Amino acid sequence: MSRVPRLVPALLSALAVTLSTALGGCSDAPATHARDSRAGCITDFDPATDYFPDKSTLTEATNFTLEYHHSYQILTVKRPYLGGKPVSYVLVRCGAPAPALTGDLAQAQQITVPVRSLYSGSTTHLAMITELDQADVVTGVASPAAVVDPQIRSRIDAGQLVGYATAGQINVENVIGAGPDVLVTEGIEEPGYAKLRQAGVPVIADAEWLESTPLGRAEWIKVFAALTGTERRAGGIYAAIRTGYNTLVKQAAATKPVEVLVGTMYSGSWSMPTAASYSGRLVADAGGFYPWLTEGGAENRQLNFESVYAQAGTAPVWLVTDNWQRLADAVARDSRYGELAAVRSGQVWSATKAVTPGGGNLYWERGTARPDLLLGDLVAILHPELAGDHVFEFYRQVQA
CATH class of the missing domain: 3.40.50.1980 (Nitrogenase molybdenum iron protein domain)
Known part of the structure; x- marks a missing residue:
């Protein structure tokens, strides 16, 4: 594990306490439940209840927004790819009825969260997902040979994760057959994505690479938190990253x-x-x-x-x-x-x-x-x- 320069040992100790406090006792801490049971699903829906007690707030990222409603969130990616127009996704808490929406949102893709299976179009997603301790959600990656993360590699070796674009082109038929809960793109618009959407496979644009700052890109961990129901954990992790980064900036300055x-x-x-x-x-x-x-x-x-x-x-x-x-x-x-x-x-x-x-x-x-x-x-x-x-x-x- 890399460490920051020893001139800030007090910071390391403080960050450890902060991160431990943020993660300890969380309902979305390292999961031991059977994911197929969709732990955290609503069992007795009440439209007056707020089913998102832990909400992400953004400090650096500018290319996406998260809007919370009682039983669903609206994730909007402002630039899903170069030249792309803003696109919104409705993330519905499992066990809640599909919300009745109007206007552009009436046509938006709806994804049930927390997701149980996720296909990742870019290896940049994987570190964010493993930081959230959600590696077991990943069931497909575009190119397994390009993966470094040991948790994801172990899933590849165990046959728990497949490649779906190993030749550089999406195998649309295989993805449709597997039916993942969501496919997260690499920040470009492939022709195959339209076919997947038409077949009922939700496709979400991840475009963190269009953020101009390092901390802005890192804050996309909160998109994966929204998909996996780990908002509190993501908040603690990101706060520690931001503090560590800014402390190093001050040292260098x-x-x-x-x-x-x-x-x-x-x-x-x-x-x-x-x-x-x-x-x-x-x-x-x-x-x-x-x-x-x-x-x-x-x-x-x-x-x-x-x-x-x-x-x-x-x-x-x-x-x-x-x-x-x-x-x-x-x-x-x-x-x-x-x-x-x-x-x-x-x-x-x-x-x-x-x-x-x-x-x-x-x-x-x-x-x-x-x-x-x-x-x-x-x-x-x-x-x-x-x-x-x-x-x-x-x-x-x-x-x-």
Whole structure:
């Protein structure tokens, strides 16, 4: 388990108490019930009763909303995918009658919650679900080979979880035959999703990747809490993540900023994140800087090697996501990399500490759910004087 720098041991203790208090005694704490029994279902419906005593409130996320009614919630995703219009879903507590709705909501998909079986279109969902201790809800993933999470991998190995888009295309017939309670998308609109909806399989758009901040993306754990009936647990987890993240930001802000180079060449272009991007925000919050981090507008600038080298070639640290084992691998990819100061000094760090033969990477899978751990890695890299006994979760130093 990764730890944040030792300069904040009191914080760790406080967070542990906070999280324990938030989760202890919860009706949605680690489940021992038989999920098929739909524990928590309404058995004697009373329209005057509020069946959602634990309600999620949002602090950072801007791409979804949750509205509570007595026996159902309305989940609205403002941008379900690039260019998509807002879409709402009605989440009905099991045992309650279907609500009589008007207007656009009359045509909205209705999903009975808590769900018993969920198909996940993106590995970013999985870490949020396991943080909620709801791994047994996941019965399908798009590509099992890409999964890193040990709880989900054990379900794959036990035959309790299937792949439904292993060739990159949804097997519509198999999904319809399995009949999951819900399929959560990867934030794009595949042609197969319309067919699933027509066949009665609820499809919910997960578009956390359209959030511009790390904490905004992490708050999508509350969407999965709404689906699994674990709102109180999600609130405690997210509060601890947010506190840990913001404490690290303050620590980094108190140090001297460090120049850093990010990204690599791909298809003849260097995609450089700006201040408007998720990755740029992480670097800034970790106390790093580079010339394009002051730019807004588009989230990335497409640059040639010469312009990057001229303005950031002397940066002492280089952050990459390429799975290079040795510095020679980087130079073999592009001989010009050998001229970078970070390559000459050996300060190249790759976000590939935990990868699978099938292409899965814990950085992509868990980094979204736990930006506090991700920021902890970056602070330890850029400010080793703060690292203490930090254990890296996502990054590793590329060997000479």
